[in-house]
Amino acid sequence: MTFTLAKLPYEYDALEPFIDAKTMELHHTKHHQTYVDKLNAAVKGTEFENMEINEILKNIDNIPSSIKTAVINHGGGHSNHSLFWQILSPAAETQEKPEGILLEEIEAQFGSFDKFKEQFSNAAINRFGSGWAWLVINENKELEIISTSNQDSPLMDNKTPILCLDVWEHAYYLKYQNKRADYIQAWWNIVNWKKVEELYNETNNK
Numbered sequence: 001m002t003f004t005l006a007k008l009p010y011e012y013d014a015l016e017p018f019i020d021a022k023t024m025e026l027h028h029t030k031h032h033q034t035y036v037d038k039l040n041a042a043v044k045g046t047e048f049e050n051m052e053i054n055e056i057l058k059n060i061d062n063i064p065s066s067i068k069t070a071v072i073n074h075g076g077g078h079s080n081h082s083l084f085w086q087i088l089s090p091a092a093e094t095q096e097k098p099e100g101i102l103l104e105e106i107e108a109q110f111g112s113f114d115k116f117k118e119q120f121s122n123a124a125i126n127r128f129g130s131g132w133a134w135l136v137i138n139e140n141k142e143l144e145i146i147s148t149s150n151q152d153s154p155l156m157d158n159k160t161p162i163l164c165l166d167v168w169e170h171a172y173y174l175k176y177q178n179k180r181a182d183y184i185q186a187w188w189n190i191v192n193w194k195k196v197e198e199l200y201n202e203t204n205n206k
């Protein structure tokens, strides 16, 4: 099997009280694991077995139509969740906002950090049904807030994600039920800005 589920860089209860341990455990060991398993089943015996998932998604037009939908859904699911776990951290170990060039770019692009938060939160709240909100670096190397449905990855549109928020109900329903806005508000407390800065700098220096 090519694709595997990585361990989380923290314990399942590390994001309490903002995301509860039970949600984290189910989300990682059941939901994410299922994307990995179904991705492996889809690419078994093909040349894509040995590629990086993000490279596959960037070149999605090269995927044969017989497995394309499965790769978008399950490969997207694997890639999106892999990023999501990385950009989270226990609240005590993180800071309120990024620093340096990323903060400057956010302020330049969105007016202020608070306006950025508001616009990103709105993208997450207004995503109808299941999907994600993203901060990406677009083709013009500018920061942009977008949302995608289901497990569609911004990589398929030549955009590099550096921050993402899962707004599928499985990400919050146990603790927040129908109150997606409360989940989003809580989530800001556990964003790993150091990691987001790192991802920004990596892409920006390419």
Ligand code: MN3
Residues within 6 Å of the ligand: 027, 031, 081, 166, 168, 170, 171
């Ligand atoms: Mn999810």
